[in-house]
């Protein structure tokens with residue numbers, strides 16, 4: 654039995670992780686049972702060496718100062734760190750699980766690279782999203798379905814900022830990419846990706862209450878699992 658790869662994508666604060674936690678809870682309680690299938694929930698950045706390094710770099714606002722050339726070099730370094738994290742994620746986690754017939758659900762995956770680094774590298778390449786996609790094509794695994802949590806960036810930033818109120822262990826202050834004007838570019842990139850592959854993407858209106866978002870996520874999952 655071949656495995657199934659499902660990815661959750663969206664801008665910071667869109668509610669992906671909340672939906673994934675809801676799905677994981679339902680799976681652990683047997684509410685998403687599919688004959689003979691086990692679930693694996695995972696994420697990028699990972700909690701491996703590259704992922705931890707990335708999370709450290711992303712903590713706090715974007716650095717200011719430094720020349721344009723140094724900034725471009727830093728953005729390329731970031732792209733390759735995310736790529737290295739993805740390569741390890743594939744080799745050590747995703748591919749073995751798929752080979753074992755599991756349903757793998759990842760909170761972010763290669764489309765985050767296309768959308769985010771497609772935005773950071775807009776002054777380095779003429780078609781940065783395509784350059785990033787091209788780099789993945791020969792070796793990465795394309796998801797069977799990608800659920801895009803679509804939300805207005807202003808509301809997403811509001812949610813990011815209120816994270817700490819509900820969870821005292823959450824990081825204080827915005828992370829590097831949690832700025833409305835930057836997230837507008839990323840949201841546009843995600844929209845373009847969904848338009849390019851309409852059969853792979855399911856777009857969910859993530860501005861609605863958590864229960865509604867979760868119900869629609871489960872519906873989309875049930876559909877791909879039934880095809881499976």
Ligand SMILES: Nc1ncnc2c1ncn2[C@@H]1O[C@H](COP(=O)(O)OP(=O)(O)OP(=O)(O)O)[C@@H](O)[C@H]1O
Pocket residue numbers: 663664665666667668669670671672812813815816819859860861862863864866
């Ligand atoms: N549908 C919703 N309505 C209201 N608040 C929500 C909803 N979904 C998530 N939240 C809240 O918004 C905040 C961000 O949600 P979450 O961490 O799930 O987003 P995310 O997309 O995973 O963000 P990031 O990519 O930055 O990790 C959390 O405090 C969460 O409780």
Ligand SMILES: Cc1cn([C@H]2C[C@H](O)[C@@H](COP(=O)(O)O)O2)c(=O)[nH]c1=O
Pocket residue numbers: 665697698711735761762763765766767769770828830831
């Ligand atoms: C995988 C990936 C992630 N990012 C960015 C998106 C977020 O701002 C952070 C961390 O992700 P989280 O979901 O908030 O934990 O990393 C990116 O720019 N490129 C990527 O490939």
